[in-house]
Amino acid sequence: xxxxxxxxxxxxxxxxxxxxxxxxxxxxxxxxxxxxxxxxxxxxxxxxxxxxxxxxxxxxxxxxxxxxxxxxxxxxxxxxxxxxxxxxxxxxxxxxxxxxxxxxxxxxxxxxxxxxxxxxxxxxxxxxxxxxxxxxxxxxxxxxxxxxxxxxxxxxxxxxxxxxxxxxxxxxxxxxxxxxxxxxxxxxxxxxxxxxxxxxxxxxxxxxxxxxxxxxxxxxxxxxxxxxxxxxxxxxxxx
Amino acid sequence: xxxxxxxxxxxxxxxxxxxxxxxxxxxxxxxxxxxxxxxxxxxxxxxxxxxxxxxxxxxxxxxxxxxxxxxxxxxxxxxxxxxxxxxxxxxxxxxxxxxxxxxxxxxxxxxxxxxxxxxxxxxxxxxxxxxxxxxxxxxxxxxxxxxxxxxxxxxxxxxxxxxxxxxxxxxxxxxxxxxxxxxxxxxxxxxxxxxxxxxxxxxxxxxxxxxxxxxxxxxxxxxxxxxxxxxxxxxxxxxxxxxxxxxxxxxxxxxxxx
Ligand SMILES: Nc1ncnc2c1ncn2[C@@H]1O[C@H](COP(=O)(O)OP(=O)(O)O)[C@@H](O)[C@H]1O
Ligand SMILES: [Mg+2]
Numbered sequence: 150x151x152x153x154x155x156x157x158x159x160x161x162x163x164x165x166x167x168x169x170x171x172x173x174x175x176x177x178x179x180x181x182x183x184x185x186x187x188x189x190x191x192x193x194x195x196x197x198x199x200x201x202x203x204x205x206x207x208x209x210x211x212x213x214x215x216x217x218x219x220x221x222x223x224x225x226x227x228x229x230x231x232x233x234x235x236x237x238x239x240x241x242x243x244x245x246x247x248x249x250x251x252x253x254x255x256x257x258x259x260x261x262x263x264x265x266x267x268x269x270x271x272x273x274x275x276x277x278x279x280x281x282x283x284x285x286x287x288x289x290x291x292x293x294x295x296x297x298x299x300x301x302x303x304x305x306x307x308x309x310x311x312x313x314x315x316x317x318x319x320x321x322x323x324x325x326x327x328x329x330x331x332x333x334x335x336x337x338x339x340x341x342x343x344x345x346x347x348x349x350x351x352x353x354x355x356x357x358x359x360x361x362x363x364x365x366x367x368x369x370x371x372x373x374x375x376x377x378x379x380x381x382x383x384x385x386x387x388x
Numbered sequence: 389x390x391x392x393x394x395x396x397x398x399x400x401x402x403x404x405x406x407x408x409x410x411x412x413x414x415x416x417x418x419x420x421x422x423x424x425x426x427x428x429x430x431x432x433x434x435x436x437x438x439x440x441x442x443x444x445x446x447x448x449x450x451x452x453x454x455x456x457x458x459x460x461x462x463x464x465x466x467x468x469x470x471x472x473x474x475x476x477x478x479x480x481x482x483x484x485x486x487x488x489x490x491x492x493x494x495x496x497x498x499x500x501x502x503x504x505x506x507x508x509x510x511x512x513x514x515x516x517x518x519x520x521x522x523x524x525x526x527x528x529x530x531x532x533x534x535x536x537x538x539x540x541x542x543x544x545x546x547x548x549x550x551x552x553x554x555x556x557x558x559x560x561x562x563x564x565x566x567x568x569x570x571x572x573x574x575x576x577x578x579x580x581x582x583x584x585x586x587x588x589x590x591x592x593x594x595x596x597x598x599x600x601x602x603x604x605x606x607x608x609x610x611x612x613x614x615x616x617x618x619x620x621x622x623x624x625x626x627x628x629x630x631x632x633x634x635x636x637x638x639x640x641x642x643x644x645x646x
Contacts, residue, residue, distance in 0.1 A: 198483045199476055201645070215483035219390075226480055232473030236403035245401070249394035249481035289477070 150174060150328055151196060151297060155205035158191050158352075165191040167352035168205065173330045173345075175296065178323045180343030180360075181332040184378055188352040189332040190228065193301050197226055209297055221250035221293030227300045230286035235275035239266060239285045242274060247292050260288040280311040287318065297328040304338060316342045336374035350378045391482045391491035395465075399495050404464050408457035412503065415453040416511045419446040423515035430522050442525045447511035451539045454507045455546040455595065456571050458500045462550025463563035465492050466643070470558045485643050489555060489636070496547035504543030508536040534602045541628060542598035546571070548632045549594070555639030570594050579615055590615035592627055600624035 151173040158166040166188040173179045181189050194200040196207040198215035206213065209224050217223050233242060243257045261270050264284040269277065277285065283303055290298055300319070304312045319342055323329045333339050339346060340360055348356040355377045356363075363373045399405055426443050433441065466489075469475035482488050512531055519527040546567070553563040571594060578589040587607075590596055599606050599617060601624040606614040619627065 194476075197476075197480050199479055217483070220483060221481060228476055228480075229473050232477060234398075234402065234468065234472055234474055237398070237401045241397060241401035245394045245397040246477060246481050247394075248397055249390050249478075251390045 150210055151299070151330060152208045152211075153192065153196070153205065154208075156192065156195060156202055156207055157204035158188070158195060158200060159203050164352050166195065166202075169349065169352065169354055170205075171347050171354055171357055173328055173347070175326055175328040176323060177344040178319050178329045178331060178342055179345040179347060180339035181330055181347050181349070182336060182339050182374070183332075183334065183349040183355075185334050187334075187349045189334075189349065190301055191352075192349075193226070193228060193299055193330075193332065196299065197224075197228075219250040219293065221246070221252065221295060223293070223295050224297040224299065225290030225293060225295040226298070227283075227286035227290045227303060229301070230279070230282040230303075233274035233277075233282065233285070236273050238271050238273055239277065239281075239288075240270035242285070243289055243292065246289055250293055252292050256292060260291045263291065264288040279306045280308060283307060283311065283315070287315070295327070297330075298322055299330045301332050302334070303331060304333065312338075336370050340370045348374070348377050391487045392494050394478075394481065395488075395491040395495045399461075399465070399499065402461075402464070402468075404461060404468075408461055409503070412450065412454045412457055412507050416450045416507060416514060419449050419511040420514045420518060422446055422449075423518035426524065427518055427520070427522060430524060443519075443527070445512075445526055445535075446515045447508045447536070447539075450507040450511035451504065451542065451598070452595065454503055454539070454543045456568070458496070458503065458543045458547035459550040459567040459571060460564055461499075462496050462547035462552075463554040463560055463567060465496060465551055466554040467558060467560035467563055471560065486640060489551070489640055489643060492551055493548055493636070496551055497544045500544030500547040501540035504539035504541070505537055507543075508539035512536055532602070535604065538598040538602040541601060541625075545597070545628045545632055546594065549635055552632065552635030552637075552639040555643045556635060558642075587615045587618060591618040594631070597624045597628050601628070 154170050156166055156169040157164070169188070169192060183189055191200060195202050196209065196214060198213065209217070214220060214224065240257060240261065243261065244254055247253065247257050258267070261267050264287050266281065266284050266288060269281060274282070274285070287303065290300070303315050307315065319329055319331055331342060344359060346356065346358050346360060346363065347354065348358070360370070364370055423446060426441070430438060430441055466475070469478055478488055479485060516527060516531065550563060550567055553566055554560070557563050575590065575593045575595045578593050579586055581589055591600065596606070596617070600619040601621050603621045605617045607616040
């Protein structure tokens, strides 16, 4: 479970995240949807304790992330799949991340297998395609078998086959009873993956809804999304 | 301990680590080549010329290179992560930032201590074996263990200064530029200051502290052209520790905020 309460972050005069409050529950994929610059990545960084909020707080299973002793067992995250040291192999990278949470090499081999990277595990990360890096990042998030998973734009730059694979994986993880939060700026993508939707614009929560409820009125998802985010642009315009 | 294990894996799977160690090994081999040259020069010289032949302790060259290599490795330890973005993964895996810095410091200290002693001992062993029983100053008396052991703390200190400056600047270029100046330029400037500042400042430059830690006065050991050591071994140890803390405390404070 992920919970934010009046979470706020300012960068100079830009309010990247504005009094954001939401709850992400286990058992289904929750889409975190909003146009570029809406504040999705910033929210995720604050949940992980990477950025300090200017107001409010974010809790994971009722605790601040930074207070969790071996956090990989509670929350697994993929923020930026390309954040790798070029000369290090995927396996060595995962072993280091795993070791930081007391996780051994056997589990590293398991997650590499789950994402289909066993064959490439010993190659340097610089030789990986973007799709392979995304898989490696997902393997990294799975290391501690956490109950909460958070992925920032995981399908960006993937080929259709990779996109399909990630969709299936996300749904499987949710079906196992995990909390899964996935961000995207594409409504069409979220419609295919998520059940619940948190829509944000300019750092504010615009809608906390389900895909089913959005389309109930006969409106297409795309239209519903633009209607929602247009409103946020108007809010922004009055500042 | 988990964080230390993680940093150890990173340290040994970083290309720069192995390039740096290879550079140190090559320098040790180079001291051997110099010793061969000195030995052949000695053998070809007549008695009066022989009496004038002296060598600077060749193992110091290996130490000198090891100092720079570990300063760079210390610098890259954090700055390379900031550059690639990996630092976010690191802080996600270990949210307490002091624990990350402490783990990096522990790995760099251990590797620096080992490498510093090993480089000194290897270079001294190799050159000593080549010079053999030729009565060349420095090589005509048994080597003091302390002279070799101080290479460890010296190299570790350079690594930790690199780490702290890296945490402070988050820039590999700025950090490596600074340690290069501290390692190469500052000692030369210090030696050329008017008396008594030449001795005073030379006593506290980074590259000289290990001789004082060993209780050696370079002006006695290497001749009058070298500045005198003014620090006792304890004072040298305190100065070394002080430098490390001086850069690592602000480095930690910067790493803590975002
Ligand atoms: N480190 C930063 N410094 C300054 N501004 C930032 C920083 N990170 C994000 N922002 C700004 O905050 C806003 C939200 O960005 P972000 O969270 O990346 O949005 P999203 O992930 O939804 O595309 C944007 O206006 C962005 O320019
Ligand atoms: Mg983003």
